Amino acid sequence: MEFLKQPWPWYIAGPLVGLTVxxxxxxxxxxxxxxxxxxxxxASCMPAKIPxxxxxxxxxxxxxxxxxxIFIGGILAAVLLANQQPVGVNPxxxxxxxxxGITSYNSLIPEDIINWHSLLTLRGFLLIVVGGFLVGxxxxxxxxxxxxxxxxxxSNLQWPSLVATISFMIGGFVMANxxxxxILSL
Amino acid sequence: MNNTNTELEKRSQDAMCVNESQLEHxxxxxxxxxxxxxxxGILFVKSEVVSWFRIQEMFRLQSFHMYGIIGSAVVVxxxxxxxxxKFNIKTIHGEKITISPKxxxxxxxxGGLLFGFGWAMTGACxxxxxxxxxxxxxxxxxxxxxxxxxxxxxxxxxxRMPH
Numbered sequence: 483m484e485f486l487k488q489p490w491p492w493y494i495a496g497p498l499v500g501l502t503v504x505x506x507x508x509x510x511x512x513x514x515x516x517x518x519x520x521x522x523x524x525a526s527c528m529p530a531k532i533p534x535x536x537x538x539x540x541x542x543x544x545x546x547x548x549x550x551x552i553f554i555g556g557i558l559a560a561v562l563l564a565n566q567q568p569v570g571v572n573p574x575x576x577x578x579x580x581x582x583g584i585t586s587y588n589s590l591i592p593e594d595i596i597n598w599h600s601l602l603t604l605r606g607f608l609l610i611v612v613g614g615f616l617v618g619x620x621x622x623x624x625x626x627x628x629x630x631x632x633x634x635x636x637s638n639l640q641w642p643s644l645v646a647t648i649s650f651m652i653g654g655f656v657m658a659n660x661x662x663x664x665i666l667s668l
Numbered sequence: 669m670n671n672t673n674t675e676l677e678k679r680s681q682d683a684m685c686v687n688e689s690q691l692e693h694x695x696x697x698x699x700x701x702x703x704x705x706x707x708x709g710i711l712f713v714k715s716e717v718v719s720w721f722r723i724q725e726m727f728r729l730q731s732f733h734m735y736g737i738i739g740s741a742v743v744v745x746x747x748x749x750x751x752x753x754k755f756n757i758k759t760i761h762g763e764k765i766t767i768s769p770k771x772x773x774x775x776x777x778x779g780g781l782l783f784g785f786g787w788a789m790t791g792a793c794x795x796x797x798x799x800x801x802x803x804x805x806x807x808x809x810x811x812x813x814x815x816x817x818x819x820x821x822x823x824x825x826x827x828r829m830p831h
Contacts, residue, residue: 486714492736495715499737500744502708507752507765509700516795520819534823547698548705549798555709556718556802563714571721572730579724590719591791591805598807609789614797614811616786618818621794623779623829625770628793631780632738635770637745642772646780653784658727662788 487565503637512544515630517621519549582666595666605668624649712799720791727788773831786815 506512522539523546529535568587571579579585579592586593600606621627624646626635632650635643712718717737725731751757752765759765787793790811792800797815800808822829 489716490711490714492715492733493740495711495717496737496740497744498711499708499715499717500741500748502704503745504748504752505704506701507749507767508757508759509704510697510761511759511763511765512701513767516793516798517819520794520816521823523816524820524823528820530824532820532823532826534826535820544698544701548701548708549795551702551705551707552709552712552795552798553705553802554702555706555711556713556799558706558802559710559713559799560803563710569716569719569721572725572728575721575725575728575730579721587721589805590713590716590721590800590803591808592720596720596805596807601807601810610807610811611814613786613789614814615818615821616782617790617792617794617797617811618786618815618820619822620779620781620783620786620818621815622819622822623775624783625773625775625779627783627795628738628787629795631770631776633741633745634767636742637749638767638769639746639749640770642770642776645772646776649777649780650784650787653781654723654727654788655784656781657785657788658724661785665789 487563489565489570499633500637503634506548510544513630514634515545515626516549516552517618517627517630518542519545520618521622522546579666584666603668605665608665608668620653708795709799709802712796713803718792718796718799718803723788723791775829775831778830 503514506514521535522542525535525537525539569590571587582595584592584594595605596609597606601610617627621630624631626643626646628647628650631643631646636647715737716722717734722731722734726734749767757765783793790797792808792811794815797808797812801812
């Protein structure tokens, strides 16, 4: 049990993430992907007159079960397998973040800047609302996210997925190194 | 679309309540995916893939962790898909496994870059958002709702955007 409570190393977690691909295929011929759930939510909740959201989303209901499971998994991990230690990070990152007033490492998100109160600040609004919007807009425009493209698509040796994955990484590098410092300084 | 409002209400209710009307005939069927999701969610949290800090390390090349996870996941995935095709492995229901190929379009670049921005800002791709909320980071509900809105706005402008 103690072992399970420690953060799991990449060489355990990575292969297990990879096994999700054959698990979903063998359980019911489902291609691994998560961002589509956001579309099914749109299609089920507010399709309006948008053709993109008019399809039989119930056939994709499995995806909503899957993401709901991820949510429950998050609860279980937090309740049963909680690690009392703060999140370990590279000292260089800790130094940089301290400069922006980020010193709390008790959560998987930086509680100092991402919390309900910070929603009303420009910095918090950008990180929480604008960031979330870009995740939803970008993944659908790209036709998939890290799971659909980087893991499922690459597993099936699809070169468009490689293009998408490289684009994700370029976007992330540009944001984290060139733009985010200004946002965090707000 | 005369009954848009009542229909909308019904549908959003179904989504919020994990679609109870579906459960009667397909409960067992979808339950499998809930289980896989639970395992996956635990895995996400315990490997810290859902950690904003880990994502920052990744994009600053300060840690191998995320590269190790994504890299080894892809290696396992490639081998698994290859084995499935090679030995024509069927689903547990005896169905042939099919994976539709992806077609290239410019959205994979434009959308990919935009998602990359969002990934570095929120420290989460769509899956981790659900897990983060589960761990008690309730404000991420706002991020998730905003991501759903982003998907919706994309759907709205889809026909007018370069692909």
